[in-house]
Amino acid sequence: MLVLVTKDYDEMSKEAAKRVAAMVRKKPDCVLGLATGSTPIGLYKELVRMHKEEGLDFSKVTTFNLDEYVGLPPEHNQSYHYFMWENFFKHINVDPRNVYIPQGMAENVDEFCEWYENRIKEVGGIDLQILGIGSNGHIAFNEPGSSLGSRTRIKTLKESTRRDNARFFSSIDEVPKYAITMGIGTIMEAQEIILLASGKNKADALKKTVEGPITAMCPASTLQLHRKATIIADKEAASLLDKELIEIPK
Ligand code: F6R
Numbered sequence: 581m582l583v584l585v586t587k588d589y590d591e592m593s594k595e596a597a598k599r600v601a602a603m604v605r606k607k608p609d610c611v612l613g614l615a616t617g618s619t620p621i622g623l624y625k626e627l628v629r630m631h632k633e634e635g636l637d638f639s640k641v642t643t644f645n646l647d648e649y650v651g652l653p654p655e656h657n658q659s660y661h662y663f664m665w666e667n668f669f670k671h672i673n674v675d676p677r678n679v680y681i682p683q684g685m686a687e688n689v690d691e692f693c694e695w696y697e698n699r700i701k702e703v704g705g706i707d708l709q710i711l712g713i714g715s716n717g718h719i720a721f722n723e724p725g726s727s728l729g730s731r732t733r734i735k736t737l738k739e740s741t742r743r744d745n746a747r748f749f750s751s752i753d754e755v756p757k758y759a760i761t762m763g764i765g766t767i768m769e770a771q772e773i774i775l776l777a778s779g780k781n782k783a784d785a786l787k788k789t790v791e792g793p794i795t796a797m798c799p800a801s802t803l804q805l806h807r808k809a810t811i812i813a814d815k816e817a818a819s820l821l822d823k824e825l826i827e828i829p830k
Contacts, residue, residue, distance in 0.1 A: 581806065584813070585814070601630050612642070614644070615776075616712075619712040643679050682760035692760070693732040707772065708773075719800045721741070734758055782817040
């Protein structure tokens with residue numbers, strides 16, 4: 581696992597964008613795994629800039645999002661569908677037919693989850709997966725205690741995660757209680773993973789991820805087993821890490 585520490589959020593976003601762009605240029609029909617939340621917004625902004633100013637071409641790219649709240653329709657302004665179109669997809673030339681996001685309104689959630697897993701396999705698997713990290717060490721909505729081999733399924737959100745996400749809703753009661761999420765096993769099958777972390781409130785989770793034991797109580801620690809996982813963290817998120825384990829991007 582490579583740990584890169586950047587001076588701030590902006591540099592973290594640009595470093596990640598460089599790597600995503602390199603993948604898209606090397607393999608124009610690559611499959612990207614994408615995350616929502618505050619952390620990747622700067623990455624999407626930089627990729628949009630690269631599309632507009634440098635002609636970065638997403639026309640053959642396929643995307644799979646990690647997760648979606650159960651019960652929120654795609655047009656709800658806190659759904660992850662809405663987030664992805666507003667922050668990224670509507671600004672680039674991705675083919676909407678190649679965009680996959682879990683269906684929070686699926687009638688049969690189990691059937692949908694199986695279909696999602698199969699669809700990822702049918703397109704050849706995820707080439708590059710982008711992740712954020714929860715302050716409790718979750719990746720996607722795989723909360724502490726999730727099985728390390730888990731696949732796409734419905735999960736109950738922890739109170740701490742609902743509290744973290746309440747800032748986007750008018751009150752915590754409005755934050756959905758369930759989400760559909762790719763599993764840790766699904767994520768670990770990606771050829772390459774980039775986990776982004778920014779801010780002091782991620783420092784403890786990042787320390788456990790990089791230096792702690794591999795444990796279901798910190799789902800992100802599973803990345804220690806991945807062949808090609810890179811963590812790009814800003815100084816604040818990396819503030820508790822052993823300095824000998826990190827590198828500064830050139
Ligand atoms: C979102 C996701 C979550 C977030 C995590 C961090 O698709 O998978 O695991 O990455 O909750 O969220 P932010 O970036 O808002 O701190």
